[in-house]
Structures are given as structure tokens and as C-alpha cells.
Amino acid sequence: MAMADLGVDLCGLRLRNPTMLASGVLDETAGTMVEVARAGAGAVVTKSVGRSPREGHANPCVVELEVGLLNAMGLPNPGIEYFSEEVKAVKREGVTVVGSVIGGSEDELAEVAALMAAAGADAVELNLSCPHAKGLGTEIGSTPEDVERVCRRVRDVVKVPLFAKLTPNTSSISNLAKAAERGGADAVVAINTLKGMAISPEAGMPVLANRFGGLSGPAIRPVGVRCVYEIYDAVEIPIMGVGGISTGRDALEYIMAGASAVQVGTAVWTRGPAVFKSICEDVSRFMDEYGYSKVGDMVGVAHGTRP
Amino acid sequence: MAMADLGVDLCGLRLRNPTMLASGVLDETAGTMVEVARAGAGAVVTKSVGRSPREGHANPCVVELEVGLLNAMGLPNPGIEYFSEEVKAVKREGVTVVGSVIGGSEDELAEVAALMAAAGADAVELNLSCPHAKGLGTEIGSTPEDVERVCRRVRDVVKVPLFAKLTPNTSSISNLAKAAERGGADAVVAINTLKGMAISPEAGMPVLANRFGGLSGPAIRPVGVRCVYEIYDAVEIPIMGVGGISTGRDALEYIMAGASAVQVGTAVWTRGPAVFKSICEDVSRFMDEYGYSKVGDMVGVAHGTRP
């Protein structure tokens, strides 16, 4: 009976396992984030938070599909001032927290990121990739130039590890990743949701109040795995894989494509917060069976570059 | 008992219903194309054919997923000279045929397109969007400049309607569509597959021999519908919607997003060629219930611009 070590070192952060709660799913309040960490997540990424409170888009803001979820929450958040207290409350419980931030300009992002770090976040994740909020997310992260400039600006003011979360709605996500690396990001996170839409023929209109939304869940896993694989060939910094992970095998696909850790969002809907524990158990069993002793030994092996 | 008219006029082609067989699925031989037309497709688009024969990628070239199909056929085709006979054989059976063509340069594409038209194809579809064949597909259709130049070049030599099939692996498919319109295309087809990958953790490598493949089926429908919706706002020429259609409701999503006709590929795997008839019956029933007499009356209504 071997015993695989699930621990992961990520830019100096020590995670007890490679799973993290993805930004935007059950992470707007401290109480919930603590519950999810207790259920097994190695770390939690907060809801993306900006300078001022935002209500987000009107309802309907989710469409449940057989292949995943389409959402247009519209980045609702209480603003960084209020949210700092939530971050502190989560930290008090000993949970590793990555603070996700949004902003309409690099200065705004830098300001929010600094406050997020000051509140005690163990790392800051820049959401450069939300596909459905005007002036935020993708709109400031769609070109390599933008990504590099924003990362550099935030890097200046933030000492904790800096993650750049990238959009797959591009012709080359590896160019975005290279830009993030040049800008000083310590790691990249891929992928955010794919821009999508669902229409109700009976109503003759898009279902989401915002019309456009972001597709997540099993549908996007092949795209996410491909993105991580491409990025792994393009940069030296670590990658966090996200998109459609709900089982250990899914997580392993990302890890072997090149991800040092994974994030899980939509599967919390289908499998509940217990999904983290279940993924870890699957991964651990696989490692025992296939003779891997550390998660790090599996990272990127699908490139034929087994270390 | 109303009786909806499923007939569609598309760039001068009269289709008995708005469904077409998508390129690359059961359309490499005349016999099969005729069978699919008999099963109910309003038209068939041929396998993408180039100047010289191609074997395509080695096996494995498909991965069956719960959410769709990942393929890297690699554009196998017998070459336009040989294939012209297949086109003629299909035409002899009275089937409406759209000839899909590929090429490594605009001159090659023009040459193949001209031969395709000469063989009797009712229209020519330019595959500017295959995500997994070196030097072909996306590689000559990823920027608006490329798309416009290629369309213009082919337009010069082809009299029959010219369709440009676009890639969703871009930050703005509507810019590609506008370029196709400027280049003289009579219609655009959206979408081709999303670039994806599947990894076998047990084998520690990508499953496809080509590593990368194209994702199709239900997984990509929200992306396809979104693309058609965006394109409808950007161009005046008709749109053919494709991606994850397997029911009448799916087809209606595309039509209401702005598609004048739809193409069906992967659903032929899950539902067989009978899928065309079933989609038409669903659409017809819907039209009767919701008071639409012509397919054209539904095109684009999700934009709130009910004609």
C-alpha cells in the first residue's frame, strides 16, 4: 500500500492537495468559503471583487445545460472594502485564500489587488477573462499587450504571488500566457468560460438577461486541456488548470497537460462541495496504481517529457 | 392543422428543408451522400477536398466524449480529380450538393473550387477553419485579412454561390464574417470545431495521434449559437448555423440567432441519418404551434427584430 503525496507547492504556497475552488462559485461569503475548504478544497479562490459594489446582471443569470452551465452573473460583488472583512474571516479559519480581482483599468486593478493582499489573501488572481461583463474581464485581457501591461502594473504593488487568469476566447492563449509571464505574473490560470448563448425558441429570445454568458463544465474540458497543453510549451511559470473538472481523471488530464494545480467550479453544482474530496481520492488511487509518488511527477507528462 | 413550409431559399438554391449534412461527416463517397439525402437532409456538404489525395492523420482520430466528439481526421480526401466523379454521381441522383474545398494557398483553393464547381457542385464552401491540419483550414483563415483575400480570389473563378466556413477559435468571429462578406462570399457558415484535446491518464499521453483535435457536438452548441448571433449583427449575407445540432429545438436556436439554414454533423453519430427527418418534424411541429408559416420568418427573431 503506497501512499501518494497530494501536497503541492505553488509559487511558494503549500497546498495540502492540488484542488482549489474556482473563482465565482460559492465564494462570495466567508462562511461558504470556509465550508468548501472544510469539504476538501486545498485552497479557495474568491469571487472576483472590484473597487465598488456591483449588483451583477439581472436574472436569469444561469442556464443549466446537459453539457455544462451557461452563466452571466455579471460579476456581482460587494466591493473590496466590504470584502476585505470576508477575506480576513476566512484567513482566521486557516484557509488558503486566493483573492480574485477585477477592474476597468490597470490602475483600478492595481488598487484592488493591493487592498486584497492587504486583507491577507495568500495570492492575487487577476480576472482578465470574464466574457460577459462590459469593461471588465476579457475587455482588458484580450490582447497580449493588455495582459502584459496589466500584469506589470499590478506586479509593482503586490508582493504575494500573482496569478493571471486567461480567456480561451482567443486565437492563441499561449501568446496571452507569454505576455503574463513577461509582465511578471507568477502563474497563469486557464481557462475562464467560453462565450456562449442559449435561446428559448418558445420565448424567441436569449434566455440570459444579459443575452451572452460564459460556458463552463464538462463541455469545455477538451478546450481547457488543450489550452493548458499549449501554454505549458510556451511558458516556464506554473499553470493552474480549470474547466470542466469533476473527477480525478479530469484533474489528471489537466495535470498531465501541464497544470501544477486545478480549480473546480461547475462540478460543485453537480456533485456538491464533496467533489474536492472525491477528486483527491481518485487522484491518490491513480498515483498508487500507476506508481507516481508526487503530484509534481505527473505535471506535463503528456508532452512526452517525463522528468 | 396548419402546415408549415420548411422550404428555404439560400443564395438562389432552393432547399426542401433547412437541414444540411455538415462537411466531413459521411460525405466522402457518393453512395453515402445519396443515402443521407434520402434520409432527409435538404442538401449535403461534401468532405473537404483538396488538390491532391491526403491520407489524413493516423488513428486514433476520434475520441467519443459524453458531451460530444473530438476528431482529428486530418482532412483525408481522394483529391478533387477523383472526387469530381463522386460529385457527378451524387448530382445524377438529384441531390443538392455543396462542395467543400481546402487548399494551402488562395491559388490552390481557387483551382480546387473551380474544379468543384465544374464537377457540378451547386455551391462551394471554403473550409477556412479546420483546427487540426497543418497548412490548411484555420491556418489560412485565422485573420480577417486572410479570409478576405482568399474569398476574393475564389470569387473570381467561381460562379455558383460561395460559402465561407469560419473558425470559432478566434477573439472575434464577426470580424472574420465581415471579411468574408467584403471578399465576396455569398454566405458564411459557423462554426467549425473548437480546438481541443483529450489525454489518457493511464497512457500518459494525448489520445489522438495528432494530439490536437476539433470538438463538435452538444458541447459546442452554446458557442455556435453565440457566434451566429454575433455574425447576424455584423453582416447582411445569410448564415448557415452548425455545431451541436441534434434536435429541432437546437436547430431553432440557431435559426432564431440568425441562421437561414443549419448543418448537422456529429448528431449523425448519435442519432443516425434519421436525425434530419426528426429535426424537420420537430421544427414543423414548433412552427405550427407557435404560428410561424415560413422558416424565414423565424430567422434572427432572438434579436428582437421580428420582421
Added chain:
Amino acid sequence: MAPGLRMVRVAEHRDESRSVKTMRFQGRMEARPGQFVMVWVPGVDEFPMSLSHTGERFGITYQVLGDGTKALSKLTEGDVVGIRGPFGRGFSEAGKRLLVVAGGVGIAPTAPLVEAATKAGKEVHLVLGAKSAEELVFEKRCAESGARVHVSTDDGSKGYAGFATGLASSLLEKDAFDAVYTCGPERMITTMMGICKERRLPMQASVERIMKCGIGVCDSCALDGKHVCTDGPVFGLDELERFKELGKTRLDRTGRKTGI
């Protein structure tokens, strides 16, 4: 991962009182009493509504309040709305003598409970509270199901004059009950919690919070780490007591706690 949205036609739309209406739909929906659906009025809004009728011609009973319910109130037979659900955990019946306390439109989720419990042979007493006699909803329906209905009105225009909690309290005084079920304004719930705790009576209450997703991903309905949409909307007394926010604060649409 079931495809969630179901488009259904309105089968019947009826006034229950001046501001409360019942809308029934074509088709079936099986659900436990206390479960809810998200109702989409195309082009307007989507919001949570308890099922006041389950099974064939399922339905909701709602108070006309703001833009969403106003738009809903204009729909007529044959119009189409979108439904997601049923969601959440419903009431779970325990014991033989039940006291159900419903305030205002809180009768929507409790009426099916009353019907299910009487059908299961339980003795059910219902305290039906409203502002005034004209606002009483489902009095006849619940009486016909075999429940003992005790009416209370704030203005005394019918039955007991005062709050439903007052009438409930005096019933609990007189008679022994095995469990208490309640739905209504949050103050009513917290009052009933005090009464039931004192008497060591099991109690369940249906709670409301802002709902966006309805399926446990957005955190907008969070209540001290639990979620009204998936863990609730019905909670037992133990859980209710652990909620520090109950009766005090709720999240607004940005996720900030605001006073109730």
C-alpha cells in the same frame, strides 16, 4: 446534469385575493411540499416561487410586488413562461399532530404540506394569518383537505385579532403537538423559533433570500455558510438557531449584508 429550463404554458390564472394570484401550468411537476421553482417571465425577470400545487397542472401562488410579479400577473392562459426546478429540500413530516403556521403568502408552500399530511392521516391544525379577511388565501382548500383551520387577521376582520404567532402560541398552550411548520415573514419565523425552543418542539421553517442561480453555485442566497436554494429553503430548528444572520441581516444583490 439535467437540462433545467422548461417552457410551459399557463393553464389557468386566478385571483386569490386583492394582491395574491395563483397560476397553474400545463403539464406535470412532481415535488415535495416546500420545494420551489425559478419562474422566468421572458424579457422581464426570473424569481423563486414555492410550488403551491404539485403534480398535474402544477402551480404557484404569489403576491404581486414589483416588476417581475407585475409582469407575471398580466399573463393569460396559453402564454409561455420558463420554469427551472423543483429545487431545494422540502418539509419533512414527523409526528402525528402537526401545527402549521402560515403568514400571508407563506400559505403557498404550506398548503401542499397540509394536504399531504392530512392525506397521510395526520391531525393537522393550520393557523392562517393575514392582514385582513380579504387577504386570506386557501382557507377553504385547507379546510376541505381535513385540516382544522384557525384564522387570524392583523386587523381583526376575521378570526383571532392579531399576529398568527399569537394564535399559534395559544393553540400550543391548550393542546399537545408533535411538530410545528411555518412560513411567513422572517419575524414570524424567529418568534415561532422562540416558542418552539421553549416547548422543546421540533420545528421547520421556510426561509427566503435573494436567489440568482437557484442551484447552489452563486452564493447569493448564503446564510452563514449554508444555502437557501440547496440546503433549504426549509430548515430545522437546530439549523435555524445556528444562523446568526436570521432575523437580522440578509445579503443584497451585491453580496453585502443589510439589515432586514
Added chain:
Amino acid sequence: MAPGLRMVRVAEHRDESRSVKTMRFQGRMEARPGQFVMVWVPGVDEFPMSLSHTGERFGITYQVLGDGTKALSKLTEGDVVGIRGPFGRGFSEAGKRLLVVAGGVGIAPTAPLVEAATKAGKEVHLVLGAKSAEELVFEKRCAESGARVHVSTDDGSKGYAGFATGLASSLLEKDAFDAVYTCGPERMITTMMGICKERRLPMQASVERIMKCGIGVCDSCALDGKHVCTDGPVFGLDELERFKELGKTRLDRTGRKTGI
């Protein structure tokens, strides 16, 4: 839409003859005789193989030919291969007295047929043809199942000297059969078609074409508008006769018809 690829470990790997091997896998696969799987040797190739063993420890029996089967032949117990399937329509048994004609590795899909038919109480005669005595596969297995096994070898080293079709013909001459089943080289199939047509005997044959997808989308296995992967690989006499290409041409990997 079932997830297709299943990674399984080799449970046993055995030589059947100089160039034919049987590989059994850990786990189960239910399938009808005549169905096939796509076998992925990671890093090498994926190709179609009939199931020579179904149920627990399912397996394949294959001839070592080119790169793919050579790589397969090197694998040992515990190694992992990928399996998709089972695919296609298998044989359907009809009648009471069956004649099965297997040439070479054509015994792979027909051995489970022989076993199933004898188990169902049918009288089964098997003509087992090979180049020479050492190349005979599953003779004992089929005999043990209760079938009458008639051996033919091209070089006359065992049994009837000549082609299996010759032996089959003389058996049909002597005895009455209800149906004929065959798998082997395409010339063998066309010869048996002639014989069965003359005798107005129902017949089914398993056919081979280049397979890429295995699931009916790529058209590479097309045979006059039908598909070997989904409509076959087993076809009845009527269908076989409609195939103008049978015995004459097949598609190469580019989709061009080439002589057989």
C-alpha cells in the same frame, strides 16, 4: 453518447500459432458474436479487432501483420491498452443446423458464434481453414463447445487439402443446413455467396474495410453507401449482393477505390 475509450490492462497474452495471438483483458465486455472493438496501442496505432472472447476477461485474437499488431504483440500482462466498443451488428442466428466457414483469423469472430449456437442447442458444423496445420486456431475450443469441426488446409498438412470453400461446398452437397456464416478473405466470402445463392441458403458474412472512427461518421469504411462499422461488419446475403464493390474494390486511406 457514452464515453468511448476504456483503458484496460492485459490479463493474458498467448500464442495461438506462429503468427496469431490471443490477448485477454481485465474486466468485462458484453457483446454479440461478430461485434468488434477498436484497439488502441498507445503511441502506435488504433485498429479494429473482432471480439474472440466476450464477457469476463474479454479478448481478441489477431494476426501479427504490420506496425500496429507488432506493437500489440510485444505487450505483456499488466500493460494498458485502450478499447472502444463493442461496435457494429453481430451475427444473428437463425435455423437449427448451421454451417460456419472460417478462413484464417476469420475464426476470431466466429468462435463466439459457434459457442453461442451450440449452447443454444443448435447443431453446428465448422469448417476451419488455414494455410497449414500449424496455423489452425481454436480447433480444440470449437470442438469442445460441441461443434463438428471440419479442418481444411491449403497445403493439405491436415484435414481436407484445399480451400475452406471447397470443403464447405462438399458438406453442403451431403447435408442440409439452415444457414451459413462466414468470415475470412473477401474471395472466400464471394465464393460462399455464389454457393449459397445457388442453394437459396441464408448466409451472413463479416466484412473488413479500413476503419478510422468506428462509429459511423468518417465514411472511410463505406461500401456502396453502407458502413461496415455501423451497418456491419456482418451483412446478410441480400445486402452483400447489392454491394457492387465487394470482392472488387475497397477504399484506401484517402477515400479512393482501389482493387482488392
